[in-house]
Amino acid sequence: MSPTSTTGSTTGGRRRAAVSVPDLVERARAGEPRAVARLISLVEDESPLLREVMAALAPHTGRAQVVGLTGAPGVGKSTSTNALVTELRAQGKRVGVLAVDPSSPFSGGALLGDRVRMQDHALDDGVFIRSMASRGHLGGLAWTTPQALRVLDAAGCDVILIETVGVGQSEVEIAGLADTTVVLLAPGMGDGIQAAKAGILEIGDVYVVNKADRDGADQVRRDLRGMIALADRAEGAWRPPIVKTVAQRGEGLDRVVEELDRHREWLAGGGELTRRRTRRARDEIEAIAVTALRARWGDVHGRSELDELAAAVAAGESDPYTAADELLATVSS
Amino acid sequence: MSPTSTTGSTTGGRRRAAVSVPDLVERARAGEPRAVARLISLVEDESPLLREVMAALAPHTGRAQVVGLTGAPGVGKSTSTNALVTELRAQGKRVGVLAVDPSSPFSGGALLGDRVRMQDHALDDGVFIRSMASRGHLGGLAWTTPQALRVLDAAGCDVILIETVGVGQSEVEIAGLADTTVVLLAPGMGDGIQAAKAGILEIGDVYVVNKADRDGADQVRRDLRGMIALADRAEGAWRPPIVKTVAQRGEGLDRVVEELDRHREWLAGGGELTRRRTRRARDEIEAIAVTALRARWGDVHGRSELDELAAAVAAGESDPYTAADELLATVSS
Numbered sequence: 036m037s038p039t040s041t042t043g044s045t046t047g048g049r050r051r052a053a054v055s056v057p058d059l060v061e062r063a064r065a066g067e068p069r070a071v072a073r074l075i076s077l078v079e080d081e082s083p084l085l086r087e088v089m090a091a092l093a094p095h096t097g098r099a100q101v102v103g104l105t106g107a108p109g110v111g112k113s114t115s116t117n118a119l120v121t122e123l124r125a126q127g128k129r130v131g132v133l134a135v136d137p138s139s140p141f142s143g144g145a146l147l148g149d150r151v152r153m154q155d156h157a158l159d160d161g162v163f164i165r166s167m168a169s170r171g172h173l174g175g176l177a178w179t180t181p182q183a184l185r186v187l188d189a190a191g192c193d194v195i196l197i198e199t200v201g202v203g204q205s206e207v208e209i210a211g212l213a214d215t216t217v218v219l220l221a222p223g224m225g226d227g228i229q230a231a232k233a234g235i236l237e238i239g240d241v242y243v244v245n246k247a248d249r250d251g252a253d254q255v256r257r258d259l260r261g262m263i264a265l266a267d268r269a270e271g272a273w274r275p276p277i278v279k280t281v282a283q284r285g286e287g288l289d290r291v292v293e294e295l296d297r298h299r300e301w302l303a304g305g306g307e308l309t310r311r312r313t314r315r316a317r318d319e320i321e322a323i324a325v326t327a328l329r330a331r332w333g334d335v336h337g338r339s340e341l342d343e344l345a346a347a348v349a350a351g352e353s354d355p356y357t358a359a360d361e362l363l364a365t366v367s368s
Numbered sequence: 369m370s371p372t373s374t375t376g377s378t379t380g381g382r383r384r385a386a387v388s389v390p391d392l393v394e395r396a397r398a399g400e401p402r403a404v405a406r407l408i409s410l411v412e413d414e415s416p417l418l419r420e421v422m423a424a425l426a427p428h429t430g431r432a433q434v435v436g437l438t439g440a441p442g443v444g445k446s447t448s449t450n451a452l453v454t455e456l457r458a459q460g461k462r463v464g465v466l467a468v469d470p471s472s473p474f475s476g477g478a479l480l481g482d483r484v485r486m487q488d489h490a491l492d493d494g495v496f497i498r499s500m501a502s503r504g505h506l507g508g509l510a511w512t513t514p515q516a517l518r519v520l521d522a523a524g525c526d527v528i529l530i531e532t533v534g535v536g537q538s539e540v541e542i543a544g545l546a547d548t549t550v551v552l553l554a555p556g557m558g559d560g561i562q563a564a565k566a567g568i569l570e571i572g573d574v575y576v577v578n579k580a581d582r583d584g585a586d587q588v589r590r591d592l593r594g595m596i597a598l599a600d601r602a603e604g605a606w607r608p609p610i611v612k613t614v615a616q617r618g619e620g621l622d623r624v625v626e627e628l629d630r631h632r633e634w635l636a637g638g639g640e641l642t643r644r645r646t647r648r649a650r651d652e653i654e655a656i657a658v659t660a661l662r663a664r665w666g667d668v669h670g671r672s673e674l675d676e677l678a679a680a681v682a683a684g685e686s687d688p689y690t691a692a693d694e695l696l697a698t699v700s701s
Binding site for chain 2: 085086089090092093094095096097181182309312313314315316317319320321323324325327328329332341342344345346348349350351352353354355356357358359362363366
């Protein structure tokens with residue numbers, strides 16, 4: 036075992052055994068849940084081993100379809116995720132689930148609730164479920180989530196669902212990470228203008244009207260159809276379908292999976308898959324590069340160049356642009 | 369007039385007259401609303417004149433108290449902002465209001481609603497009101513909002529209120545920008561665990577229980593008091609007060625202003641003001657530096673080094689760490 040591939044770190048008070056990266060990666064590729072979990076923990080802990088892990092995983096990535104699930108609180112996002120997993124499993128697919136909570140930079144841990152509600156699948160070794168808190172880094176989602184995706188991808192997941200807790204910016208970020216974005220709506224969740232304002236009508240590849248047994252479901256569908264019809268679309272562009280579901284009873288999820296398959300084929304056919312994945316890789320490379328620069332600037336270690344520049348700006352002795360120039364001069368030298 | 373201080377730009381189809389930065393800054397400092405508005409537009413447009421503007425403003429900044437207002441939808445944030453402005457004006461203070469919508473990277477414009485609801489103050493030249501959409505940049509709030517704050521600060525505002533539309537991450541970002549963060553709650557808005565999860569209980573300097581005439585207001589106050597009592601606090605640390613208001617009728621806002629004043633004194637007394645502002649300047653300098661780097665990496669202009677690295681990562685031929693190393697090598701050379 037080489038020194039770079041082993042560590043005996045202490046995280047959260049627990050003493051951990053030494054790790055061999057090639058061994059872990061081999062076991063994760065064979066679908067061993069503990070190895071997968073351990074690799075994702077290395078991602079969350081920002082372990083120095085990650086360079087080696089990602090290099091080892093790279094040739095085995097690119098197979099999974101990454102599906103983002105977004106929607107306002109109350110549309111039944113958790114129930115839908117659960118029902119979608121059930122449907123995908125019934126079709127014999129291996130499924131990964133990442134529940135991301137970007138609104139909680141303070142909590143380093145997972146959301147108990149996510150684990151509890153997914154207990155239908157807790158004993159199924161064709162399903163990996165992981166809750167992640169994205170911490171307060173500049174990178175946010177851009178940093179940890181794509182790396183966790185790589186782990187699940189290399190571990191042989193056919194489909195990886197990313198669900199975000201919370202609304203707003205994070206929804207848009209999720210769409211940036213996914214191959215296919217599913218936007219959930221439900222009757223009685225506020226008017227169409229609200230939905231438009233949240234931006235979700237511009238990011239959906241598949242729209243799901245959940246709670247379709249309730250009053251108003253047809254109206255939501257009609258409104259959606261109208262808005263989709265209004266959008267400018269190039270020839271050959273994807274036209275987002277609308278599927279009605281009652282996730283609580285597992286109804287309509289087969290149609291959702293059909294649309295996911297159809298979208299995947301469309302993505303692969305026209306080169307859009309490569310474009311989306313290249314864009315995702317760009318963001319990921321940038322986030323890593325910027326984090327490395329921040330470390331150089333002294334973001335982590337005590338008094339630094341950046342601190343001194345910031346003090347001058349705070350005192351009105353300098354302005355942020357001049358300070359940024361001086362900071363960049365330190366990188367280039 | 370020097371060539372660097374003039375421009376005749378066309379933005380959004382409108383032809384604009386040439387600008388003299390020294391002249392604009394002088395007029396803004398004298399409190400001329402049109403000059404202030406124009407400077408904030410330069411911020412929103414990411415004008416190349418900003419370097420000159422910020423250098424000219426720097427010596428005149430640092431006087432205003434920046435107050436962040438956060439709270440879940442439905443607590444009466446807009447009404448409270450409006451009532452707080454009324455109270456501050458009654459005390460003869462000059463007030464700036466920035467309404468930021470970070471959830472809307474798609475919309476470049478202001479929110480009509482914000483302007484409408486603030487119409488009480490539309491004709492008062494002691495109040496500057498501005499809605500800003502933070503676009504989809506890496507910097508997000510970190511980029512445009514602090515620069516708009518500098519403009520309002522130099523224009524002689526005593527207090528600048530920043531209100532964010534939306535919840536989650538943006539709330540935490542607002543707290544990072546503010547000297548004083550006011551967290552609004554109201555009865556009937558969900559249980560305490562929800563509030564804790566959103567992280568808002570860890571960022572408040574002043575808590576306001578709005579709609580205090582409704583059932584359950586005392587319970588919210590008791591819950592809050594309990595949580596505040598539980599928090600670890602060093603000696604001499606600020607203990608967040610809880611104020612009850614009925615913003616709709618303007619009740620209790622005088623107490624909120626008292627607490628803002630008290631917090632300001634505390635901040636100035638112990639050096640915390642300088643610490644907070646230095647941290648804010650750090651983030652701002654970093655956001656500018658990172659944006660400059662992204663431009664070098666070819667974020668804006670066509671095919672680039674970064675695009676090629678991203679394509680290799682997307683194809684599984686490289687991994688993001690190796691690619692980030694190669695990217696950084698181009699900066700240092």
